[in-house]
Amino acid sequence: MKxxxxxxxxxxxxxxxxxxxxxxxxxxxxxxxxxxxxxxxFIDSMTCFTQxxxxxxxxxxxDMFIDTDxxxxxxxxxxxxxxxxxNLKPECVAVLEHFVEGKPLTLPAQVEELPVEVRQPEPVxxxxxxxxxxxxxxxxxxxxxxxxxxxxxxxxxxxxxxxASGEIHFNEGLIVGAKSGSYKGQDALVSFLDVTxxxxxxNGSETEYERTIHASSNMSLMxxxxxxxxxxxxxx
Numbered sequence: 001m002k003x004x005x006x007x008x009x010x011x012x013x014x015x016x017x018x019x020x021x022x023x024x025x026x027x028x029x030x031x032x033x034x035x036x037x038x039x040x041x042f043i044d045s046m047t048c049f050t051q052x053x054x055x056x057x058x059x060x061x062x063d064m065f066i067d068t069d070x071x072x073x074x075x076x077x078x079x080x081x082x083x084x085x086x087n088l089k090p091e092c093v094a095v096l097e098h099f100v101e102g103k104p105l106t107l108p109a110q111v112e113e114l115p116v117e118v119r120q121p122e123p124v125x126x127x128x129x130x131x132x133x134x135x136x137x138x139x140x141x142x143x144x145x146x147x148x149x150x151x152x153x154x155x156x157x158x159x160x161x162x163x164a165s166g167e168i169h170f171n172e173g174l175i176v177g178a179k180s181g182s183y184k185g186q187d188a189l190v191s192f193l194d195v196t197x198x199x200x201x202x203n204g205s206e207t208e209y210e211r212t213i214h215a216s217s218n219m220s221l222m223x224x225x226x227x228x229x230x231x232x233x234x235x236x
Contacts, residue, residue: 012037013100016134019043019059033059038096040084048075061099066092133201141195148202149173149218155205161198164191169209175221177212185212190225
């Protein structure tokens with residue numbers, strides 16, 4: 001099937017952002033994209049539509065809105081649906097190719113940009129950037145850690161937030177270190193627990209990090225840190 005071939009050949013990145021979907025007889029659905037390519041995306045949703053359904057979607061890519069039709073190609077109950085973009089405008093194609101494939105950005109027409117006051121600062125990506133980046137207003141730190149663990153990624157999660165800024169280090173998906181300001185290791189990791197806004201980017205690494213945090217799993221580590229934090233707050 002042609003679409004299956006397109007999906008295998010198109011580069012995909014883990015890009016997390018809000019998306020609005022609507023169609024004939026379909027109430028507006030506000031959810032999020034988790035995977036993105038130049039030909040389509042995967043939309044997280046407990047509500048899925050049948051194969052062949054055509055939707056109108058709108059999402060933000062950096063400082064530009066992408067408005068396009070798309071066709072549902074497959075659905076995964078309780079998880080979401082894969083969609084293929086239809087009739088992409090030239091400027092949307094240019095931005096997608098620039099963002100996903102790294103091609104030079106040349107906009108053929110004026111595009112709708114976000115007002116300056118709502119733009120978010122963009123983390124700086126390294127040459128090993130995995131394509132996993134986004135905003136904590138859309139996804140939680142715990143969700144990001146789970147994505148990294150599930151994919152057994154090695155690298156640094158760079159965090160920019162009013163609460164704390166720094167890095168969390170991973171070896172094959174497992175947290176092994178962190179730094180934030182003058183704090184390192186577990187003390188630094190604690191400072192990220194209250195992060196609910198700001199931006200993040202995961203920079204992959206070809207070499208593993210020195211282990212300064214020892215834990216059997218990320219979830220047990222984070223839950224233990226939350227428990228200790230709550231206990232300390234109770235005694236204050």
